[in-house]
Amino acid sequence: MRWLKQLVTRQGIYNDLSEEIEQHLAEKTEALMAEGMSREDAERAARREFGNVTRIHERGREAWMWPLAESLWADMKFAFRQLTKSPGFALTAILTIALGIGATTAIFSLVNAVLLRPLPFPEQDRLMWLSLQDHSLPGVVPQSVSYPDYFDWRAQNHTFESMASYARSPVILQQDGDAQRMDAQVVSSNFFQLLGVAPMLGRDFNLQDEKPGNRAVMLSYALWQSNFGGSKNIVGKTIQMDDEKFVVAGVMPRGFQFPLENPGPALWKSIADDADGTSPKTVQRGFNVLAVIGRLKTGATLDQARADMNLVAGNLAREYPDNDKQFSSALVEPELAHMTGDVRPALRILFGAVTLMLLIVCANVAGLLLARGSRRHAEFALRAAIGASRTAIVRQLLVESVTLSVCGGAAGVALAYGLVQAAERLMPLDIPRMNRASIDGSVLLFDLAVSLVAGIAFGLLPALRMARSTPAQALREGSRTVAGVRGQNRLHNGLVIAQTAIGMVLLIGSGLLVRSFIRIVNVDPGFDSKHVLTMRAGVSFLKMQHDQHFLFYQQMLARIAAVPGVGSASAGWPLPMNSSNVTVSFNIQGRPMAKGDEPSESLGVIMPGYFETMRTPLIAGRTFDERDGLKGPATIVINQAFAKKYFPHENPLGQHIQVRVGDDVFNSPMREVVGVVGDIKRKGLTAEADPQYYLPFAQAVITNPYMVIRTNVDPMSVQGAVAAAIHELDKSVPLYQVSTMDEIISKSTAQPRFQTFLLTGFAAIALVLAAIGLYGLLSYIVVQRTLEIGLRMALGAQRRDVLGMIVKRGFMLALLGVAAGLAASAMLTRLMATMLFRVHPFDPLTFAVTSALLLVVGVAASSVPAYRAAQMDPMKTLREQ
């Protein structure tokens, strides 16, 4: 509390000081007048002898200020002067630090945006993601929830304040004769209230909106602005979507969306839509399409919620074994953890890698400081001689290094800003919230903290080293020495070895990722992606019934196939590498199964010519053709994985399978297996191909399929002609999700590409820094040992002996670094096993090539100073000493 007392009494102290000074001047003036001076002269002389009154006041007051801050300020001013005196050194060090801190800050801003920032909803830690657990498969397998299950969950649980459902459900918005496809969600009436966000205009959904016959819609701010001119009168008005009329309930505030994937939906429909019809989705317990989110009751814990939900799900499984037998428990996870679960390990690895890079930067700058310190020996010896304590010298050096690192950190912020911007533009990634990465307060704080820690980290060892030498010894060493300072060189060697070792770890990590990435892009996806254009057409299910729908597609594909440049055209759903997927249960003739035990696999629905257009090989039998039309016999095509799993010892052709899909799910026909096709990587290149079966679109019109169009020219170039051909048939059909198959594949590998790109970047920087570190040390040694080298040459050593001596030194350092790096890598690479595809964490090739690379770089970095040493003229050198 002393400082508080001081603060209060300080004004009194200053007043005393002022009065004292006035008295002093008066006494002095009187004394001078007594010697015979005039009053005027005496006053002037008194002031002159006293000195600058203002300045004295200032210094008197300074005595009462915080002494450490005061001397730190002095040290900092001195540090700045020191740095501006050697701008080359300062610039090199600051740029190196900026690189390290900038990269670290950039990655941190990603980590911060994606993993750390709370969800933008009130009391977001109570928001839980919920799902069914599928026990028919090994491991944790989440399964979407059906409406009846959701309604039961909502009614029967005891730990959630509320529970809401949401599902994607794109719509076609019809406005002024124009049709636009929109992303939309079907949500339960308590969805917005659960998230804690109220509409900015109009009313929230209520239970009435869930009843069949009602049509309520909530608009997003963006859609309200773009399509309705932001008019406040929109509430209560009717808009047309999918040939139906919806009443606008309200408008959500700007930026609201959930989940946080991009882009957000344009509007939200109430679930009344799904409650309509003869066999509404809301009563089908097997129709698992919903995602569920819950808000925990205040005070309820995650464990309680899990126990509660397992009980509820277990009861439902017993009550409805036909549909829920394998879903006897539920998964509950905090929403934030669930959302970021997939990218968490990758971001951790990247953050680890960038931290290693920062360590190299620190070691590098420490080396620079050591070399510079040896040139300042005399300066510190003199300071020690005139009474500077060891602590004072260490403090001064630390202030210098922290000043450097804070300058570097400031430049690093600029670099991080650029990197984040570039990452966003160059790497379109589907990582939730990544596009919100920015340099905000917490990122700046992180940057500052890293700068301070780094400054102390790389400054401390050199500073302690400098302060250790005694004045007498140091002053004596001011003259040239033959052997150099042993201890200091040992430290410097250690730093160089550490840099090489860490660089080795990064290089091996990036090498493994590169190898893995090459393996990924060389995976055969099961089709030929080149020259394939895909798009979807928004054909209304209300306007065209089942048969018309199919006939429309038939005509449309015929017209597309006739467009110049188009080879063939077909359609199918789902498209490979696409997250949309439906598994449907089935049974095989002759293998009766209880209803809840029926196997279930992925369903595909395709038009004739699909496999031919995609160039997926036919293994046996035939593919679909005009025989498999509306009136034809019920048929099915299976893939190889399906055949292997269900017909391992018999010919699958001619077998019969009953699939519960179509208009009359309870009376589905037995389908004959007419063909076996090659496996298509449905989930992505790195996933194993799973069993899949295909039905003819004519016999299972369930959704708008993706059109696949093989071209002889650049696929994007026929896009306009294809659209024109479709609109000739029907002008009101909107086209969407236009893309080439190559783009779709490339997007599916975006994350591994991003990781590989970044880690390789870090490793490249690390390699350069390690080389610079080695080069710097050897150059320094050559200068330090100039006399010795000159003597050796005078005594008959050949130039190549000198060359060999220095290169050998560099090689030995690199070798030690490589050895240490190998050991460290062996421990660390297993952490990235989940990021690797068909590459072992101890991949011997990667380890060998990286070691060789580092040794070569080591020799290359040593050869320049070695060559310089060998070029010395011995006579000149000795004379100069």
Add this chain to the structure above:
Amino acid sequence: MAFSKKTEQRDLFRGALEMMILRSVLREPMHGYALVQHIKQRSNELLQVEEGSLYPALQRLLREGLVQAEWEISASNRRVRTYRITSAGKKHLEHEISSFERMLEGISLVLSPNES
């Protein structure tokens, strides 16, 4: 600002002025003006201490509790602030003098022309 620069150059080392002040007020309590005259006299006018530079030093000593100050009326009927050394000040002075002597020894060793 030329004045202050010169003063700083004339300061032999940090703490020298404080030492001289402590030594002076140990002999007898004095006020600022008297202290300046005393130090000038004792050093045979060799040390041309800028008179004002005494006051920051006095403030530092006050802060550290090495001296105490009180307003009094002087013999010449003037209101003056008189400084007295405290027991902590006495101890500090002893310590400073001995370490100063050791330092002098060190410097003379380093500066001596015949290196051993």
